[in-house]
Amino acid sequence: MTARAWLAALEAVALGYLGDRAALRVLDDAQRYADAQADPVWPWVFPFDSSRVASYRAIAASRLGLVKVAMDAFGQAEAARSPKQAALVAVEHARVLATGGDLDQACDLAVTAYDVGYSYESERVQQAVREFRASLSGRNAQRITTELDDRLHSAYTTRST
Numbered sequence: 001m002t003a004r005a006w007l008a009a010l011e012a013v014a015l016g017y018l019g020d021r022a023a024l025r026v027l028d029d030a031q032r033y034a035d036a037q038a039d040p041v042w043p044w045v046f047p048f049d050s051s052r053v054a055s056y057r058a059i060a061a062s063r064l065g066l067v068k069v070a071m072d073a074f075g076q077a078e079a080a081r082s083p084k085q086a087a088l089v090a091v092e093h094a095r096v097l098a099t100g101g102d103l104d105q106a107c108d109l110a111v112t113a114y115d116v117g118y119s120y121e122s123e124r125v126q127q128a129v130r131e132f133r134a135s136l137s138g139r140n141a142q143r144i145t146t147e148l149d150d151r152l153h154s155a156y157t158t159r160s161t
Contacts, residue, residue, distance in 0.1 A: 005033035005048045009056035016060030023060040024069075027053065051078035055089065062096045070096040084125055087116040091128040098136060103144045106132075111148050118155060126155070 008030035015023035031053045046052075058073035074093050090113040097106035110129050117125025133148055 001033045001037040002048045005030045005037070005053065008033060009048075009053060012060045013056055013063070016063035019064065021064060023064060024057075027057045027060060030056065049078075051076065054078070058096075059089070059092050062092045062099075065099065067096055067100045071100065083116050084120055084122045087113040087122070087125045088128055090116075091125070091132050094132055095135070098132075103136070107145050107148045111151055114148070114151050114155075 008026050012023040012026040012030060015021075015026060031050065034048050034050060034053050037048070054073045054076035055078060058070050058077050061067075061070035061073055070092075074096065077089075090109045094106040094109040094113070097103070097109065110132050113125060114129040116122075117129060129148075130152060133145065133152060136145055
């Protein structure tokens with residue numbers, strides 16, 4: 001059941017990226033699979049529980065633009081185990097916060113995520129932060145994103161010297 005829950009969650013996130021609201025139904029399936037786990041949990045298999053499903057629900061809802069659903073799911077989600085994965089989740093959380101109008105907190109999360117990506121030399125995390133920054137616009141955004149912009153700019157000046 002662990003594998004089914006995990007695969008359903010992955011499918012839901014993919015559907016979320018495509019803008020397909022069927023992602024929510026597939027996440028309900030993932031939750032049912034996670035709740036029905038009777039398989040022995042081997043030491044090398046991570047438990048796939050409600051908290052993990054909530055992480056995937058948060059990301060899918062974020063991509064679907066469902067701010068309330070995403071914020072609720074982020075509140076229930078377990079922190080990611082690796083720093084790079086946590087940084088990617090933080091960027092998604094920042095995206096939801098920005099969509100919901102909390103640009104200050106969103107940029108703070110993005111800066112923290114970028115620092116993790118930079119320290120681990122994770123191009124994937126750094127690219128996610130750049131894409132997040134590119135999604136922000138307007139005069140108000142420019143004032144608030146100064147620290148994030150400085151961080152992104154410093155990465156180019158540091159690497160080129």
